[in-house]
Amino acid sequence: MAINSNVSLIASLISEPSRAAILSVLMDGRMHTATELAAKARIKPQTASFHLAKMIEAQALTVQQQGRHRYYGIHNPEVAHVMESLLSITPLTPIKSLNQATEDQAIRRARTCYDHLAGNLGVRLTESLRNQLIVEEVGKEYVVTQKGEAFFANLNIDLAQVRTKRRAFCLQCLDWSERRYHLAGAVGHALLERLLELQWIERLPKTRAIRITPDGLIGFKDTFSIELTETTT
Amino acid sequence: MAINSNVSLIASLISEPSRAAILSVLMDGRMHTATELAAKARIKPQTASFHLAKMIEAQALTVQQQGRHRYYGIHNPEVAHVMESLLSITPLTPIKSLNQATEDQAIRRARTCYDHLAGNLGVRLTESLRNQLIVEEVGKEYVVTQKGEAFFANLNIDLAQVRTKRRAFCLQCLDWSERRYHLAGAVGHALLERLLELQWIERLPKTRAIRITPDGLIGFKDTFSIELTETTT
DNA sequence: GAAACACTTCCATGTTCATCGAAATATGGA
DNA sequence: TCCATATTTCGATGAACATGGAAGTGTTTC
Numbered sequence: 327m328a329i330n331s332n333v334s335l336i337a338s339l340i341s342e343p344s345r346a347a348i349l350s351v352l353m354d355g356r357m358h359t360a361t362e363l364a365a366k367a368r369i370k371p372q373t374a375s376f377h378l379a380k381m382i383e384a385q386a387l388t389v390q391q392q393g394r395h396r397y398y399g400i401h402n403p404e405v406a407h408v409m410e411s412l413l414s415i416t417p418l419t420p421i422k423s424l425n426q427a428t429e430d431q432a433i434r435r436a437r438t439c440y441d442h443l444a445g446n447l448g449v450r451l452t453e454s455l456r457n458q459l460i461v462e463e464v465g466k467e468y469v470v471t472q473k474g475e476a477f478f479a480n481l482n483i484d485l486a487q488v489r490t491k492r493r494a495f496c497l498q499c500l501d502w503s504e505r506r507y508h509l510a511g512a513v514g515h516a517l518l519e520r521l522l523e524l525q526w527i528e529r530l531p532k533t534r535a536i537r538i539t540p541d542g543l544i545g546f547k548d549t550f551s552i553e554l555t556e557t558t559t
Numbered sequence: 560m561a562i563n564s565n566v567s568l569i570a571s572l573i574s575e576p577s578r579a580a581i582l583s584v585l586m587d588g589r590m591h592t593a594t595e596l597a598a599k600a601r602i603k604p605q606t607a608s609f610h611l612a613k614m615i616e617a618q619a620l621t622v623q624q625q626g627r628h629r630y631y632g633i634h635n636p637e638v639a640h641v642m643e644s645l646l647s648i649t650p651l652t653p654i655k656s657l658n659q660a661t662e663d664q665a666i667r668r669a670r671t672c673y674d675h676l677a678g679n680l681g682v683r684l685t686e687s688l689r690n691q692l693i694v695e696e697v698g699k700e701y702v703v704t705q706k707g708e709a710f711f712a713n714l715n716i717d718l719a720q721v722r723t724k725r726r727a728f729c730l731q732c733l734d735w736s737e738r739r740y741h742l743a744g745a746v747g748h749a750l751l752e753r754l755l756e757l758q759w760i761e762r763l764p765k766t767r768a769i770r771i772t773p774d775g776l777i778g779f780k781d782t783f784s785i786e787l788t789e790t791t792t
Numbered sequence: 793g794a795a796a797c798a799c800t801t802c803c804a805t806g807t808t809c810a811t812c813g814a815a816a817t818a819t820g821g822a
Numbered sequence: 823t824c825c826a827t828a829t830t831t832c833g834a835t836g837a838a839c840a841t842g843g844a845a846g847t848g849t850t851t852c
Contacts, residue, residue: 333573333579333582333583333642333645333646334573334574334575334576334578334579335574336645337570337571337572337573337574337579337645338570338571338574339570340566340567340570340574341567341568341570341571341573341574342567342839342840343567344840344841345567346566346567346570349566350566359798359799360798360799360800361797361798361799369840369841369842370841370842370843371798371799371800372799372800372801372802372841372842372843372844373840373841373842374799375799375800375801376800376801376840376841377840379800393798393848393849393850394797394798394799394848394849394850395798395799395849396798396799404644407644408641408644408645409566411637411640411641411644412566412569412570412641413566464722467700489697575809575810577810577811592828592829593828593829593830594827594828594829602810602811602812603811603812603813604828604829604830605811605812605813605814605829605830605831605832606810606811606812607829608829608830608831609810609811609830609831610810612830626818626819626820626828627818627819627820627827627828627829628819628828628829629828629829
């Protein structure tokens with residue numbers, strides 16, 4: 327069956343640890359240069375170039391050239407979705423170094439899962455939304471309640487506009503680090519963007535971990551009834 | 560990052576054409592013997608044994624022994640979901656033989672997508688449900704309308720019971736052969752089971768293609784307003 | 793225009809892995 | 823008990839692929 331050989335071709339893109347590392351970095355939803363990706367994947371630039379070309383050819387990534395720099399990004403949400411699917415069934419392994427433990431901890435605490443919030447923060451936000459009856463769980467989806475419509479309006483998130491997007495509206499996404507669900511889909515994306523606007527969270531330069539700001543600590547406590555502690559970094 | 564090496568490990572299970580072929584066969588939702596899977600994947604039994612052992616160890620498959628036969632099946636819906644994700648972004652390739660063309664055609668016409676109906680039949684059923692306002696499209700999900708509640712009740716599908724299942728309720732699944740959406744999730748599963756009960760469709764012995772029965776032709780016309788033609792097989 | 797930087801291409805090397813023939817083991821039927 | 827079938831194990835083989843050193847190309851800075 328011709329279909330199988332193509333499925334294996336796509337899967338083979340991710341099966342190589344170096345390419346998986348590159349894709350993982352790009353799951354922060356941003357564009358990165360070839361040199362950055364080489365460093366993050368701990369391979370030489372020529373090896374990175376080889377892998378990047380392969381993923382460009384397979385249309386898993388896109389590239390934009392600006393002067394001497396080539397910026398690489400994930401081609402479309404479908405590719406990110408495949409990565410998320412794989413991450414959701416991937417077993418965890420023990421940590422091997424202190425530095426790695428620190429980064430892993432930051433990643434577990436709060437991170438982007440391509441275009442929505444994940445990690446302990448993502449999971450606790452989702453639980454708060456459920457506990458306050460802002461969303462209700464139906465199977466593996468969430469339905470926004472009447473109270474939720476008001477809640478998001480107060481947060482300045484226009485749900486009517488969110489509903490027009492051609493994507494899952496309000497899903498559960500299995501958080502591989504917490505082994506519980508966080509909120510994904512169009513609502514998850516809108517929430518992430520709004521929290522960045524409010525500057526309750528901020529992106530960090532070299533990682534897809536997310537930092538919670540002092541304003542965020544207050545905002546999450548007041549709005550979501552979540553007590554968080556700031557990291558000592 | 561330790562996570563990446565595990566993502567690549569999982570992806571490597573599917574990256575091998577033989578294992579992809581085995582998984583594809585098992586996407587019919589049934590259990591198959593090692594000898595059957597070897598034949599379908601066009602490899603020797605010892606090669607199949609090697610691959611099956613690998614996928615058992617990785618908990619992608621399960622095995623049940625009955626006498627001299629070993630029956631293999633997909634371990635859980637999460638694994639099937641990963642396969643579906645990969646299939647949804649896999650480009651199609653040209654057909655290489657007439658026999659393959661015939662089977663491909665049957666697969667395109669109607670098949671199981673692990674636990675729901677896919678192919679041209681799946682897509683047309685979904686379109687009919689939308690056109691008759693039985694379901695409404697919200698992003699990449701479907702919401703069952705008031706009229707839909709009655710429709711499914713008439714078809715003897717208990718939606719209240721379906722809603723209790725711990726899975727996506729009513730999703731779009733991108734049909735790789737039609738390049739349009741068919742209905743998946745718990746409702747998709749319930750619909751497949753009901754159509755089998757009604758004997759409007761039936762499973763075929765050696766393929767995940769689905770056959771439409773003469774009763775089915777009448778039922779789909781009366782209930783879904785779909786004109787289908789029976790294949791000459 | 794030269795130097796530095798970002799990135800790619802070429803080539804050799806080493807590693808990994810899928811494959812099957814042959815043989816062995818386990819189970820069922822006559 | 824013997825034979826057939828299903829499946830697994832062992833070992834050898836060949837192919838595929840990731841890697842980095844060296845060199846080359848394109849762009850930016852001085």
